[in-house]
Amino acid sequence: MLHVVGEKKDPAATRIKDVMPGDFVKVKPDEQSERCLDLMKAHRCRHLLVFDGDEFVGLVSLRDMVALMMEKKEERISRLKGYITS
Numbered sequence: 001m002l003h004v005v006g007e008k009k010d011p012a013a014t015r016i017k018d019v020m021p022g023d024f025v026k027v028k029p030d031e032q033s034e035r036c037l038d039l040m041k042a043h044r045c046r047h048l049l050v051f052d053g054d055e056f057v058g059l060v061s062l063r064d065m066v067a068l069m070m071e072k073k074e075e076r077i078s079r080l081k082g083y084i085t086s
Contacts, residue, residue: 024049025040026050027050028051029052036048036060040065046061048060
């Protein structure tokens with residue numbers, strides 16, 4: 001929207017590839033979640049493209065990362081509660 005409407009271009013005549021930045025942040029399928037979060041923060045982006053070699057295999061979102069972090073925290077809390085009560 002910023003690169004089309006914000007620059008007063010005709011949305012019907014503007015191709016996506018003409019307004020999208022070409023510097024996407026890419027990761028490998030086995031990338032650590034902490035590294036993904038660091039990349040998102042450093043590049044101020046909400047999505048990472050996942051490539052296995054030259055093949056696009058998926059997309060990781062900030063929402064995915066937050067959900068994973070919450071899951072890890074809940075597991076840790078559960079283990080600590082178990083340790084305290086046993």
